[in-house]
Amino acid sequence: MSTSASASILVVDDEPDLRTLYELTLLREGHAVTTAANLEQAREGLAQQRFDVLITDMQLPDGLGLTLLREVADGQRTEKCIVITAFGSAENAVESLKAGAFDYLTKPVDLRQLRGAVTSALRGQRAPLAAVPANEPTRSAPPPPSGVRALARLVGQAPSIVQIKARIEKVATSMAPVLILGESGTGKELVARAVHECSHRASGPFIAVNCGAIPENLIEAEFFGARKGAYTGASADREGYFQAAHGGTLFLDEIGDLPLAMQAKLLRVIQERRVRSLGAVQEDAVDVRLVSATHRDLPALVQAGQFRQDLYYRLNVIGLRTPALRDRPEDLPLLAQALLERLCAEAGQAVPELSSAALAWLQARELPGNVRELENLLQRALALANGPVLHAADFGETGDTEPATLPDPLPDPLAASEPYRFVPLSPPEADSGESLPSDLQRYLDDQERQVLLKALQECGFNRTAAAARLGLNLRQIRYRIQRLGIVVPGAPGHGDSDAAD
């Protein structure tokens, strides 16, 4: 494997000035550079030697750079390809990534980005490729250990799961954005993590963002960071998700919930790969691989004018679909066992046996909340069970046919003995005789939590209704539920889930 200090690079561009500029930039980095002015010369170069990286302009006098890419893929060659596309030509960029390009750069090429793309390509360089479809990025070396572990966390032997795991491995190696579609609770976040862990970015950060949970007025600062004083309350410089994910993967969950104004800003960052923090003068280059997910019908949102088509196009270079649990019923026993083992390990308790009646009871449920719902049912049964075996009765099975899909209300974090009991708004710290709380933020959080719990309880845990009662919108209440760690029945640990609305 070549190191970035002495890589061999083929540069293909018909404009002599640009060719020289790229060549000098890369020579200065210590690379060996060969140049070509058209497809024909490039083919001659490729016939003579193997390169680590191939950088090609899209428009060449005798054809498209894309053709070269396809020839490299068809010939099972190992060159990592970087394509230079015209500014604003999203189609070409997307086409290139689909044809197996490692990355693309937009004209006018920023030389820092050129160097960065080459460094990334060299980091991801691997052994000769096995025969794989030419239209998909490829991998032949096994994923790193963290990737193997992440794939193992995706439990299932159904063909749809085996297939998605194989695709994750293949697509992980490129920079191409990945869009994961699937119902709630089908493991989209697990898939996103596996993409990251199987990539050469595995040692970098994985930042997961729930786009639907951030109040609209904070969203820009959250994504791009803010300088001290950029807005009221910005008392120090803070980095955004993009800066935090530099060198790694940014997972944009519930991308369909991103407000339109923010969609335009996100598109710009994706195209230019630079972000400007709120209040900053300068833009910073960011090296981030994007993985997005949604349970919503994104093409329908595009049709309805609620999601930008150009952004959809950019995000959906590689599509993955997580199967609903009802479409892979054969995996339920395996999943139930794996989830039980994980839940018990987390709780530090011995793993009980799942009785065959309990398993049959689970198999008879519809489980519209998919694996998450299965997990919730198991968690509840573990809490109710007594002894080394989980019986159907531990799942709330009463003998009649009605499935108990909603767990009992969960304990009020403020009043553990009584589920969701509303605690009157008495200042917790003032009770003890002190006139002022010693921790104002905690005191206010406790009060807010009580108000939210009361509203949720009175609205049957429907967050949309509870939000309306409090003069909030759904996005705001979700954000608060998540921030305060409130657990909504039907979505333990996932206060932002849609299951309860």
Ligand SMILES: Nc1ncnc2c1ncn2[C@@H]1O[C@H](COP(=O)(O)OP(=O)(O)OP(=O)(O)O)[C@@H](O)[C@H]1O
């Ligand atoms: N194939 C699987 N194997 C093991 N656990 C799984 C699998 N799929 C999902 N889970 C578990 O189910 C829960 C929900 O998964 P995850 O959060 O990844 O789903 P999601 O599709 O992102 O849901 P949402 O759309 O609601 O955000 C998690 O605890 C996850 O570990």
